[in-house]
Amino acid sequence: xxxxLSAHDAKLVERLRARDEDTFMELIRELNPSLLRxxxxxxxxxxxxxxxxxxxWLAVLNGIDRFEGRSSLKxxxxxxxxxxxxxxxERERRSVxxxxxxxxxxxxxxxxxxxxxxxxxxWAVLPRAWPEDKLLAGETLSVIEHAIxxxxxxxxxxxxxxxxxxxxxxxxxxxxxxxxxxxRVLLHRARAKxxxxxxQYLSxxx
Amino acid sequence: xxIGLAHLNCRELVELVTAYLEGDLSSGERKRFDSHLAxxxxxxxxxxxxxxxxxxxxxxxxxxxxxxxxxALLRAFRDWKGQ
Numbered sequence: 646x647x648x649x650l651s652a653h654d655a656k657l658v659e660r661l662r663a664r665d666e667d668t669f670m671e672l673i674r675e676l677n678p679s680l681l682r683x684x685x686x687x688x689x690x691x692x693x694x695x696x697x698x699x700x701x702w703l704a705v706l707n708g709i710d711r712f713e714g715r716s717s718l719k720x721x722x723x724x725x726x727x728x729x730x731x732x733x734x735e736r737e738r739r740s741v742x743x744x745x746x747x748x749x750x751x752x753x754x755x756x757x758x759x760x761x762x763x764x765x766x767x768w769a770v771l772p773r774a775w776p777e778d779k780l781l782a783g784e785t786l787s788v789i790e791h792a793i794x795x796x797x798x799x800x801x802x803x804x805x806x807x808x809x810x811x812x813x814x815x816x817x818x819x820x821x822x823x824x825x826x827x828x829r830v831l832l833h834r835a836r837a838k839x840x841x842x843x844x845q846y847l848s849x850x851x
Numbered sequence: 852x853x854i855g856l857a858h859l860n861c862r863e864l865v866e867l868v869t870a871y872l873e874g875d876l877s878s879g880e881r882k883r884f885d886s887h888l889a890x891x892x893x894x895x896x897x898x899x900x901x902x903x904x905x906x907x908x909x910x911x912x913x914x915x916x917x918x919x920x921x922x923a924l925l926r927a928f929r930d931w932k933g934q
Contacts, residue, residue: 664932666925673924678914695920702924706931756865757897766860768893772900780903789908808908814873825875833869840904 654718661709673702676719679810680726682802683820687730689737697733701726723820756837775847785843792842796835803828804835859887864894868901 650658660668680701684694704725712721763769779785793801793809802821806812812820818828859867864887870876871884888895 666928666932669928670921670925673921674916677916677920677924698920699923699927703927703931706928755862756868757862759862762860762862766862768861768891771893772896774896775900775903780907785907786910789904790911793908793911804908808905809911810913811909829869829873829875832873833866836869836901836904836908837865839908840901843904843907844900 650714651717654714657718658709658712658714661706669706676722679806679812680723682805683723684726684730686798686802686821687727687734689734693733693737694730697726697730700733701729704729720816720819723816727820727822754834756833757841772844773848775843779847780843785846788842788846789839792839793835796838800831800835800838803831804839807832808836859883861887861891861894861897864888864891865897868898871898872901872905 657668657672661672677698680698681691681694684697684701685691688694688697701722705722708725712718716724761768761770793804796804799821803817803823806817806820807814814825814828814832817823818825821828823831864884867876867880867884871881876884888898
C-alpha cells in the first residue's frame with residue numbers, strides 16, 4: 646500500500662497508527678476548517694456540521710488501521726466526511742437535497758454585465774487599468790473577503806477551497822461530489838464576482 | 852465547452868477565462884482564445900485582472916480551529932488511544 650501514498654502521507658499514517666497525539670492535532674489544524682466548510686454544504690446548520698466533523702474524526706481514528714492507501718489521506722478523510730454528512734443530512738430531513746447543490750444557481754449569470762458590451766459582443770467600455778497603489782493597500786483584501794461572504798454558499802465554498810486554501814479542481818470535485826463542469830462554473834462565477842467587486846472598489850474616488 | 856469556429860467575441864471570451872486559466876480548453880479553442888487576446892486590449896486587461904484577483908484571493912488567511920473544537924478532539928483522541 647505505502648508505495649501508492651506520498652512519503653508525507655505514509656509518514657502521517659504510520660504516526661497515527663502509533664497513536665501519536667501531535668500528528669493528530671496537526672492534521673486537525675490543517676483540515677478542520679475545510680471539513681466544517683464542506684460539511685456545511687450537506688447539513689442544515691453549523692451546529693450539525695460540527696457534529697459531523699467530530700464524528701468524521703472518530704471514524705478516521707477508528708479506521709486508520711484499515712486505511713489501504715488507495716487515495717491520499719486527505720481524499721480518504723473527506724470521503725468519510727461526505728458520507729457522514731450525507732447520512733446525517735438525510736436524517737435531518739430539513740437539509741437541502743444534495744442535487745440542489747448543482748442547480749442552486751444555474752440561472753444565466755454573465756461574468757461581466759451585458760451593458761459593458763456592444764450588440765456584436767465587443768467591449769463598449771473597456772476595463773480600465775487598476776491603480777496599483779490602491780490595489781496593494783490593506784483594504785483590498787477586505788473587499789475580496791466581503792465579496793466572498795456575499796456569494797451563494799456553493800460558490801463561496803468552491804472559491805474558498807480553490808483560491809484561498811489552494812485545493813486542486815479534483816480535490817474539490819471529489820469532496821463536494823461535483824462534475825468537472827459544475828466545479829468550473831461555480832468557480833468561474835465566484836471569481837467573476839470577486840473581480841467585479843474589486844473593479845468597483847478600485848474605480849471609486851479616493 | 853465549445854466555441855464557434857470562426858470568431859470569439861469579447862462577451863464570449865470573458866465566459867471562457869476560467870476554462871482557459873484551468874487549462875481546460877482544447878488546443879483549437881486555446882488558439883482562438885490566444886489570437887483574440889493578441890488583438891484585443893480590453894480582453895488582455897480583463898484576463899490580467901482575473902489573474903490578479905486570483906493571486907490576491909490567495910493572500911486571504913485560512914480559518915483556524917476554534918479552541919473548543921480542538922479541546923473536544925483532543926479528548927476524543929485520548930479516549931481512542933486508551934481503548
